[in-house]
Amino acid sequence: MITIYGMRASGNCYKLQLLLDQLGRDYRWVEVDSAHGATRTPEYLAKNPNGKVPLLELEDGRRLAESDAILCWLAEGTPFWPEDAWLRAQTLQWLFFEQYSHEPCIAVARFIRGWLPPDHPRQAELPALLQKGAQVLAVMEQHLAGRDWFVGDRYGIADIALYAYTHCAADGGFDLSTFPNICAWLDRVRAQSGHTAMQISPP
Template sequence: MLTLYDYMDSGNGYKVRLLLAQTGTPYTLVERDILKGETRTADFLARNPNGRIPTLQLADGKHLAESNAIMWYLAEGTPFAPADRLARAQTLQWMFFEQYSHEPYIAVARFWKHYLPSLTKLQEMELPERMKKGYAALDVMERHLAANEWFVGGRYGLADISLYGYTHVAHEGGFDLANHPHINGWLKRVAGQPGHVTIAHKS
């Protein structure tokens, strides 16, 4: 049995839980509250020295970290991971984009504005640039979706799940998607996929 260590509000963790649900993979969920330092204990750091969720414990006791790596592991041999060489590379391209050009801005703005009681002076200074770069990532997605129903190969897959995790809660970070109709259409298509589950998050 797989064991997933996760924080339920995390978009990175949600991506993994969504894939687990849509592949019908059984697992045990162990919640760790990142706001209380529960991923910085000696026990957790022995599982993931980087002290982050999600972390997946495999049946043999080995551990796998980083949400997109976990997703690739879980998707092998399923329709979510393309068999075609180019489609696999394109999927990785979008997943790298998500972690490098999307998550650091959209997810961080969401965390700062939705979970922290107040911002530090440094965060207040950095926020406009985070928002600017977050919108830049959304604009890249919007242009792609203007000509494509899904991100890779004309079908729902790992790239969509990866980008959906934080895009669908971007409004919690103050991002207005009113001018992104193609993203909004895509969000509805993802939410309509079989096995879809919602994120458990703070309202």
């Protein structure tokens, strides 16, 4: 049995829920409220010294952190992870893009607007995040012109990774209506067999 330690409202955690549900795999979910310090307890730090979610734990005690690394492991041997080496490299390209360019803008803006009070000093970061995030979305919009999926001709973990925070980008103040290719792609992802929605919205 796979155990996932995660926070349902986190896009990084939702990625794993979505893939596992679409694979039809059984798993145990342990809710960890990372927004309120639950990943900084001695008990959790003993499992993941980096103090973040998600975290995958196997019955034999092995653990794996970092959402996109977990996605790759879960997708191994399935249609979600390409057999072709070039397509795998392209998948990794988009996973790195998601973590280093997309998530730091789209997810952080969502966190500031959804979890921090209106008078919090970090609210001042929003204009720059919205500007940078729009540039990231423009890269995605251009890539999706004339294609259905991010890698090859098949839905895969590159799509799942990017979908997780893009589909709720409005929570961070982004207007997706100006990105028609992204909107059409979001609809295609939602139409995939086994798709399940993010289960908890920010407070």
